[in-house]
């Protein structure tokens with residue numbers, strides 16, 4: 001497992017550890033911008049063509065992240081941060097006061113939050129493919145299903161987005177909690193890839209995956225989504 005408890009003494013010397021690779025960081029911040037763009041372009045006053053383009057981009061990114069979760073750098077892999085509910089429980093309630101729980105990668109609770117976020121984003125993206133706006137636009141797969149199913153998909157697409165907002169709210173609240181209460185800045189590593197931890201501690205280091213592989217995967221997932229949008 002990629003996390004471990006470390007008791008931090010006040011005068012510990014800090015060292016820089018690489019925590020997140022560039023593809024994972026670019027994925028995160030592009031996803032944030034694209035989700036905002038999807039929200040901005042949705043609804044009656046929005047622009048459905050741009051909404052669909054941004055939605056396709058979100059889908060391509062998500063598919064990339066799923067593959068990167070298997071083939072990517074160690075901290076991006078699902079196997080490094082998906083733990084059993086018992087581990088999450090122990091992490092949340094077992095930590096004694098004054099213990100600093102540091103992690104190379106997602107902590108056990110954060111790992112499950114990542115799964116929830118990715119799952120909800122996937123649900124919203126996939127239901128969008130079958131949705132219709134009751135006027136003249138519909139997702140590329142809507143004509144393969146009955147009108148009833150397409151309407152159902154549309155309502156899941158909309159409610160799923162509100163659920164996603166709730167999860168994003170929780171996600172940001174957790175990050176603020178770490179910053180304000182645990183005095184641990186998680187945002188900086190997601191920006192720079194680097195985390196500062198006490199020198200000499202035994203941690204599993206990040207093993208970065210090749211950048212060309214990330215580009216290849218993104219190329220394939222973007223191509224697949226483009227084919228879907230163009231020819232389905």
Ligand code: HEM
Nearest residue numbers: 024028032035105106107110114117118168175186187190
């Ligand atoms: C639409 C809004 C957002 C979505 C959908 C989202 C989604 C995600 C996802 C999927 C991850 C996992 C990254 C990965 O392993 O690939 C993640 C991690 C993270 N996000 Fe966000 N995020 C959003 C907004 C934000 C914002 C506004 C911030 C900063 C204030 C932020 C800060 C972080 C940080 C610091 C992590 C790493 C947490 C850790 O250290 O385990 N996110 N986010």
